[in-house]
Amino acid sequence: MRYARLRLLLPPEAEDRLVAELAERGTLGLEVRPGADGRLSVDAWFPHPPPDDLASPRSPLWAGIGAELAAVEEIGDEDWMAAWRQRARPVEVGRRLLVDPGEPGAGCPAAERARRTGRRLLRLPARRAFGTGSHASTRLAVELLDEVDLAGRRVLDVGTGTGVLAFAALLGGSRFVAGVEIDPTAAFLAGENRALNDLWPSLVAGTLACLADEPRFDVVAANLVAERLEPELPAMVARLAAGGELVASGLLAAARGSFLAGSRRLGLEPVAERREGEWIAYRMQLRFSS
Ligand code: SAH
Secondary structure (H helix, E strand, O other), rough: OOOEEEEEEEEHHHHHHHHHHHOOOOOOOOEEEEOOOOOEEEEEEOOOOOOOOHHHHOOHHHHHOOOEEEEEEEEEEOOOHHHHHHHHHOOOEOEEEEOOOOOOOOOOOOHHHHHHHHOOOOOOOOOOOOOOOOOOOOOOOOOOHHHOOOOOOEEEOOOOOOOHHHHHHHHHHHEEEEEEEHHHHHHHHHHHHHHHHHHOOOOEEOOOOOOOOOOEEEEEEEOOOOOOHHHHHHHHHOOOOEEEEEEEEEEEHHHHHHHHHHHOOOOOOEEEEEOOEEEEEEEEOOOOOO
């Protein structure tokens, strides 16, 4: 497989909008660095060839965000995240975790930091799966899961990516955790991450339709962009026990109203809201089953 690397320059305040747009367009990975002139430099990877409207410097999409498309390069089938893993730094996520996106087993100074800070080290090497703690939506979801009493509960993680939320739920004391992931590569990597961390959620490569209807779950966690989250809401609610909780992350302010209205219709009431930058996440409780 060949890849396209798009290099974009933009003012720092436009970062969240750009990242959301690229995520919606299916970017395979992003790297954000300070640029030379006070702007940010963002590299975004796509399968080659990239969609025409993304590959053109005159695209109204870039103008709308205030971003400049500085370069489009074709990259061969190499492990383009290897250099990124070399530079990646561990991030504290929620109350308990230190997530290390670096090369697994490379001396691992993160282990020492985890010991010092009393956090559990989670090794989630940056590869082709989302959820290494570098994105606000992941951090918000973990923070909300930290608020939920998970002891002895059954948890479903919809769109598990690296498995980060499933691992967080197990560390929070859940009795059983299932992760569902539509992208087979990510599902495979989540499986490898289980062995790296000696944490063993059940994993399903597919959608919610692959799961049995019963028994239901006490908690459902989903960090998905609104366009993917909203269509899945009825299926998530169908697998949630009465009184159960939904942790929903990955929303931007523009999607908030429609998400809240849709979830209320299904019997979900917001219990807590958290924000970081433009990203919003909710903890909701199922008041009645429709
Ligand atoms: N849970 C991780 C990853 C979130 S990214 C975290 O919080 O960081 C969202 C993931 O959901 C992606 O890996 C994507 O492939 C997957 N996904 C999107 N729609 C899905 C669906 N309908 N069912 C299952 N997985 C889905």
